[in-house]
Amino acid sequence: MDVLILGAAGMVGRKLAERLAQEGRIGERSLSRLVLHDVVAPTPPANAPFPVVTAVSDFSSPGEIEKLVVGRPDLIFHLAAIVSGEAEADFEKGYRINLDGTRALFEAIRVIGDGYCPRVVFTSSIAVFGAPFPEAIEDEFFLTPLTSYGTQKAIGELLLADYTRRGFLDGVGIRLPTICVRPGKPNKAASGFFSGIIREPLNGEEAILPVPEDVRHTHASPRSAVNFLLHAASLDGNLLGPRRSLTMPGVSVTVAEQIEALRRIAGDKVAALIRREPDPVVMRIVEGWPRRFDAQRAKRLGFKAEESFDEIIRIHIEDEFRGEIVS
Amino acid sequence: MDVLILGAAGMVGRKLAERLAQEGRIGERSLSRLVLHDVVAPTPPANAPFPVVTAVSDFSSPGEIEKLVVGRPDLIFHLAAIVSGEAEADFEKGYRINLDGTRALFEAIRVIGDGYCPRVVFTSSIAVFGAPFPEAIEDEFFLTPLTSYGTQKAIGELLLADYTRRGFLDGVGIRLPTICVRPGKPNKAASGFFSGIIREPLNGEEAILPVPEDVRHTHASPRSAVNFLLHAASLDGNLLGPRRSLTMPGVSVTVAEQIEALRRIAGDKVAALIRREPDPVVMRIVEGWPRRFDAQRAKRLGFKAEESFDEIIRIHIEDEFRGEIVS
Numbered sequence: 168m169d170v171l172i173l174g175a176a177g178m179v180g181r182k183l184a185e186r187l188a189q190e191g192r193i194g195e196r197s198l199s200r201l202v203l204h205d206v207v208a209p210t211p212p213a214n215a216p217f218p219v220v221t222a223v224s225d226f227s228s229p230g231e232i233e234k235l236v237v238g239r240p241d242l243i244f245h246l247a248a249i250v251s252g253e254a255e256a257d258f259e260k261g262y263r264i265n266l267d268g269t270r271a272l273f274e275a276i277r278v279i280g281d282g283y284c285p286r287v288v289f290t291s292s293i294a295v296f297g298a299p300f301p302e303a304i305e306d307e308f309f310l311t312p313l314t315s316y317g318t319q320k321a322i323g324e325l326l327l328a329d330y331t332r333r334g335f336l337d338g339v340g341i342r343l344p345t346i347c348v349r350p351g352k353p354n355k356a357a358s359g360f361f362s363g364i365i366r367e368p369l370n371g372e373e374a375i376l377p378v379p380e381d382v383r384h385t386h387a388s389p390r391s392a393v394n395f396l397l398h399a400a401s402l403d404g405n406l407l408g409p410r411r412s413l414t415m416p417g418v419s420v421t422v423a424e425q426i427e428a429l430r431r432i433a434g435d436k437v438a439a440l441i442r443r444e445p446d447p448v449v450m451r452i453v454e455g456w457p458r459r460f461d462a463q464r465a466k467r468l469g470f471k472a473e474e475s476f477d478e479i480i481r482i483h484i485e486d487e488f489r490g491e492i493v494s
Numbered sequence: 495m496d497v498l499i500l501g502a503a504g505m506v507g508r509k510l511a512e513r514l515a516q517e518g519r520i521g522e523r524s525l526s527r528l529v530l531h532d533v534v535a536p537t538p539p540a541n542a543p544f545p546v547v548t549a550v551s552d553f554s555s556p557g558e559i560e561k562l563v564v565g566r567p568d569l570i571f572h573l574a575a576i577v578s579g580e581a582e583a584d585f586e587k588g589y590r591i592n593l594d595g596t597r598a599l600f601e602a603i604r605v606i607g608d609g610y611c612p613r614v615v616f617t618s619s620i621a622v623f624g625a626p627f628p629e630a631i632e633d634e635f636f637l638t639p640l641t642s643y644g645t646q647k648a649i650g651e652l653l654l655a656d657y658t659r660r661g662f663l664d665g666v667g668i669r670l671p672t673i674c675v676r677p678g679k680p681n682k683a684a685s686g687f688f689s690g691i692i693r694e695p696l697n698g699e700e701a702i703l704p705v706p707e708d709v710r711h712t713h714a715s716p717r718s719a720v721n722f723l724l725h726a727a728s729l730d731g732n733l734l735g736p737r738r739s740l741t742m743p744g745v746s747v748t749v750a751e752q753i754e755a756l757r758r759i760a761g762d763k764v765a766a767l768i769r770r771e772p773d774p775v776v777m778r779i780v781e782g783w784p785r786r787f788d789a790q791r792a793k794r795l796g797f798k799a800e801e802s803f804d805e806i807i808r809i810h811i812e813d814e815f816r817g818e819i820v821s
Contacts, residue, residue, distance in 0.1 A: 311655070312652070325637075329645040333642070
């Protein structure tokens with residue numbers, strides 16, 4: 168199976184490529200080739216049992232996406248996106264990459280014709296939802312994004328469904344919850360503290376908590392994000408019918424519950440590294456975010472996340488510290 | 495107030511222009527100019543108390559929409575669209591007009607900048623909904639279109655909301671129910687019989703009913719469609735918040751109830767002109783359509799449709815027969 172990953176230099180794309188290299192297959196099909204594409208050079212995974220090609224370009228530039236699709240990959244992971252903050256700050260760039268780029272990909276696939284109909288796994292986001300919403304968002308709740316990023320993802324979902332219905336491609340959209348614990352350096356995303364209050368203390372560093380401890384949010388580990396992608400890649404499309412996008416499951420916890428889990432796993436001294444420093448700007452942003460999902464459809468279709476936040480922390484320790492931390 | 499109608503040669507556009515000419519104002523603001531645009535020449539209304547300009551072009555062609563917006567109309571009715579059947583038959587044309595054309599309009603407005611922020615009334619459609627749905631579709635039910643037309647309208651709604659939220663325009667989207675009784679000749683739309691079984695008998699002609707009489711559907715008169723547009727044009731945008739598109743109210747009746755209303759108003763001889771001729775193709779299409787809406791939000795905001803199907807027939811007789819029919 169010939170596989171293309173768009174957005175392969177990002178955290179999830181990198182972990183997906185590493186996992187493919189380890190396993191050599193998705194479901195029952197072994198990989199014959201992996202193309203990693205991004206706007207900056209992706210790092211090929213070590214020891215892949217199949218050829219890995221890297222490609223660097225702006226896939227929204229005329230003619231670029233066609234070059235990636237002309238070889239007719241059997242499976243395309245479309246993870247490429249301008250993230251929320253940047254899409255809000257740069258209106259034109261957000262629409263160019265997130266809407267025009269996505270549509271250019273689907274069009275490039277369509278115009279090949281000739282029976283070519285690859286599985287396309289599209290990462291959408293819970294940013295397709297906008298307040299006010301119920302305490303738990305059900306599968307049939309409507310999409311009313313309150314950011315340009317969320318708007319572009321919701322449009323991507325609609326296009327994915329229509330191109331699938333018309334038989335041009337075989338799409339599955341997955342709405343990722345907040346991925347936690349994100350490895351690496353702190354970033355400036357408003358949601359960054361959800362990972363920061365776990366990651367920094369485990370590294371022996373202080374973390375700032377800008378919101379009250381009763382804030383509730385839904386998380387899944389980077390490992391779950393990769394599992395979602397792989398499950399979406401091999402899912403029987405007939406089980407989905409015309410509604411191609413799914414809210415992924417996750418662990419809904421308050422910040423207090425996150426901190427208790429950290430204390431259970433790493434002890435009081437580590438948990439004491441969290442400093443409360445309320446930030447009204449972050450608090451206002453976080454108030455507009457969904458707190459909990461009732462992702463029944465995805466669960467019925469076999470998508471699985473962690474069962475507890477303790478498990479999310481343990482996975483972070485396994486994946487980023489080789490299972491060992493000093494507490 | 496300078497007003498632009500895109501799609502002015504269509505049935506609703508023509509009736510809207512006639513009404514504006516009669517009233518000379520919308521709410522408290524009088525019209526200073528009316529520009530009627532379509533891909534075929536629109537007919538200017540008689541006796542307008544303001545200048546009327548007609549313009550003919552393909553508004554999705556590069557540079558065309560800019561010409562219409564450069565004069566900074568205060569109010570734009572965007573009714574232009576490739577209809578459902580044609581958008582399904584010609585994928586590229588549907589996306590070019592219904593998606594690219596709509597986006598080109600919004601972009602042309604945005605790039606003027608300089609505080610220009612016109613009210614844009616966008617006609618969406620109940621085609622944004624796709625089966626399966628509940629018996630009555632509520633305001634927060636999700637959009638899962640099953641046609642390319644419905645997909646394009648749903649994307650238009652998302653863009654309208656985002657451009658409004660960003661302050662580039664001041665949009666209101668209205669999802670029209672089936673407009674009944676459509677005047678004029680029968681057309682080949684699958685929904686055509688809903689009007690045909692009223693219109694043809696009133697003209698002393700036979701009409702064919704291709705579905706069982708227990709089929710339920712939601713209707714509003716052409717006069718209500720114009721009322722919706724005018725109400726949307728003068729509605730206080732602050733009452734809408736970020737959710738800019740609304741399902742319009744209508745009269746939900748079965749075909750049997752339509753026929754009973756016709757019998758009450760025009761007598762047995764007229765109602766006897768309906769010939770039952772079941773058509774499995776039409777039946778299958780109609781099964782995928784919504785039957786009833788619970789359009790609470792639009793009603794709270796002052797949108798009004800007819801109270802009964804009798805009223806819809808009487809309006810047809812008033813508007814198309816000057817109130818007189820021979821029965």
